[in-house]
Amino acid sequence: MRKKKAVQPDFTEQEIQELGRYLASQDFSRESDPAAVLRQVRSRSIQRQQEDDSMKNNQRIRRPVMIAASLLVAAVVSVSFVRPSFAQEMLERVLKSVNLGHIEVAQMDGSATPVFPEALKGQIFDQDGNPVTSFEAMPKAIFNAAGEAIVRFDGDKPITKSEQEQLDKEASEQKFTVKEAAELDQYALFKVKLPEYLPEGFVFDHGEFYKDEEGVSGQVVELFFGSKDKNKRIWMQLRLANEENAFVLSTDDKVEQVKLKGTDAALVGGRSLDWEANGVMYGLSTRGLDRAEVLKIAESINW
Template identity: 25%
Template sequence: MKEYDRTICFNHDIDNLLKGEQENIRENNSPEYDELLELANTLRETDFSTESDAKEKIWHNLRSNHQVKSLWFKQKGDFTMKKLFKQYRPGYIMGVGALIAVLAVTFIFPGTMEAVANNIAKVFKVGKGVTIIQTDGESRPAPLLSKEQLSSEKVKVAVEGENSETNSDSQVKDIIHKSIAEAQKAVDFKVLVPEYLPTGYTLKEAKTMELVGADINSEEAKSSRYYLTVKFAGQEKDITVFYRLVNEETAYETGTENEIEAVKINDTIGAWEDSGHLIWEQDGVSYNMICKGISKEEAVKIAKSFK
């Protein structure tokens, strides 16, 4: 039998196997062919779903979410809910929930998860790559995941250099560069740095990521060149700047209950949040600067000096 014919027969037999119509499977096959059918049967019978009590847990969580949703429909009406969930896709909600832990660690806008279920006070669009939703935080229903569930102690953060938890062929690896010139080679945008920094601050490190094992021409590998993190160390807390090449892949939304203020940075408008966080966009690159303990004026001065 030719290979192509064998392929057709095999697919036909597998369909019969999955339908439970074993009597329709061809007989008198080669031993190799029978081995493949045996493997297909093993796969058919392999059931991982009995290995944990996740079915009950997931259903319980779903029901909780349903209740929150119902509450919202009563309080705010169908339109608001649809609008919110259009902006925050369900998958994104989970991602945002996860993101909260990162926010807690890095002091980026707190309250993202709550933003989903809160009243929108303002929507800031910073350039093309970032949308910040400020909410008033009043009379909100329970978040989709409880605060206990979201507490940073309980949530395991994917820390720098740690391998991802999947069995994917490629693994994310952090690359630490000693100089900006070196980091420049690892990203697809021009790396600008501040000409002004508060007294005593110097470059600590520049970090990019590499996908080990990924095809160099794959989209996955290319997208690893869209991000850069630069840290400056000084007497106070580090100043950290997250760079992203702005495109569809890197665009994101975030939320906060804190007051957001529009600030002018050269020719663009950035967003400042009082806990020490400034976001702006310049020449197709989004900058996200965490600068705890530094005043708004000082932060804007740093941002304006990026050359």
């Protein structure tokens, strides 16, 4: 049986220009092994980037341009590479798209290997100092010209381990930790709803807010749940639903549109959920839990 191909509209010149402006303002860095990102360059899930990066992804543009932008998840395509044929190719790779209001989730075909961009040539090397010029047979570890290990990318700029450590330090100074669940509502701009059901062994550990010039910002809160089983993890992010906090996710994992108590939600890879309800954007990420448990946790939240 021939596989049905997703149909997407053509790009106009105005949309291409808009996409270029959008890409120029975004940070597509990822919390993951950089060599694996470059090796696969598939649309890895944007879900739950490093907390500091997720705050930067706050601009929305007209669909379907936004969908194409969300697919540039490896941060290896500079604005100069955004051309009509490329943008149309990216749209054609979208297999499924789920619109949840201020959240967009796109499943794409990650089988195609993209062209290695000129912006990265001469910037990354293997452990023997040989330049990396192709996504084919990527080395497990990559380095800059000075031999420093590269841990991720900020746009088309390689970030070394030492640079990342400094960024992490600065990011940690911009966080405000709340240990007691009952105190979360004192800082959030919305009612913080925690799951009433957690798998055996899990308990609420702490919440984190961001700081801004005026003090603690209540627009976003991240919730962490601890377990003695280190192979299992539950993490949530709640955002005030507005244009500033809107974001896109893209992945080559399976995306399912499901219902949570009558509310549309996107289930990615059977282990993470995103939905919007009553002015709040919910993101639930798990590790080591099955699909049924993930859904049960989400459905136990009385939003």
